[in-house]
Amino acid sequence: MRTYAIGDIHGHLSLLHDLHARIEADRRATGDQDAPVVHVGDLVDRGPDSRGVIEHLRQGIEQGENWVVLKGNHDRMFAGFLRDAAHHDPGLRRELSWLHPRLGGAATLASYGVTHPADRPVPKVHADAQALVPAEHLAFLEALPTHYRRGEALFVHAGIRPGIPIPEQSETDLLWIREPFLSDPRDHGALIVHGHTALDDVTHYGNRLNLDSGVAYGGPLSAVVIEGRSVWLLTAKGRIAIA
Incomplete structure (x- = not known):
């Protein structure tokens, strides 16, 4: 059972x-046009x-591409801001906001044509965002699933809380968790395929x-x-096995 997966994209449409x-080249080489492509948020x-990333993925799915797009913590923060300028994601440290330079929300709004999103009063920025971000983009983000199981792999954005059945996992853990997930050596019943931690x-x-x-920090965007x-990394020269 073959599945393709792509890591955190963070607005890099050309990559x-x-x-x-x-992925299309690998599909041609294997003769498998049915394997899905999972984007981990x-x-x-x-x-x-x-803006271009969301539109590309939204249109592709609408046109029948076998793509799965999962919700990431940054996607949820963006959607939350569009609904309410005062929204504070429960996974985010209290002293930060989505428009803080460390989070990168201003770059997202700028891609929609919002001017100086980091340097104006938040209510005005919010009003511009609501006017410029298409309703279908907000609907797309809010409808994204938090996980996807296929064969021996479970795809999520950040990880899982070890020892908790998947139906009982909180969305915030699936989108934000690091510890105790990252240091847990146990088998989770599936290979957990995730991003979030660069x-x-x-x-x-x-x-x-x-x-x-x-x-997001100048590194590559990766597909496997x-x-x-x-697991094999997909490179310009073909597959490279990952131990």
């Missing part, structure tokens, strides 16, 4: 196009074209696979192909 092309923030390279830990290779629990 996403490149990875979709690599964080479509928006920090990068230059969050690394230099895609890394396989045996019980989990981290796809966030730090595109998973068969059972075996």
Whole structure:
């Protein structure tokens, strides 16, 4: 059972196009046009074209692409801000807000044409965002699933709370968790495929696979192909096995 997966995108549309092309090349090589492509969330923030990323994925699914797009914590923060300027995501530290420079929300709003989103009163920025962000983009973000199971892999944005059945996991954990998930060596009953915690390279830990290779901080955007629990990185020259 073959599945493709792409890590945190953070507004990098051109890199996403490149990875979709690599996946198509691998599909042609294997003769498998049915395997889904799972995007593990964080479509928006920090990068230059969050609007383009959402529209590309939304249109692709609408046109019949076999794509699964999961909700990331940045996607939920963006949707929350659009609904309420005072929204504070329960996973975010109290002293921060989505428009804080560390979070990258201003870059997302700028991609929709909101002017100076980091330098004007929040109510005015919010009013402009509500006017400029298409309703279908908000609906798309709010409808994103939090997890996807296929074969021996469970795809989520951040990870899971160890020892808790999937139906009982909180959305905030699935979108935000780091510890105790990252340091837990136990088998979780599936290979947990996630992003959220940026690394230099895609890394396989045996019980989990981290796809966030730090595109938000100048690193690459990464795609893999998973068969059972075996994983290959998709490069410009083809597959590279990941231990």
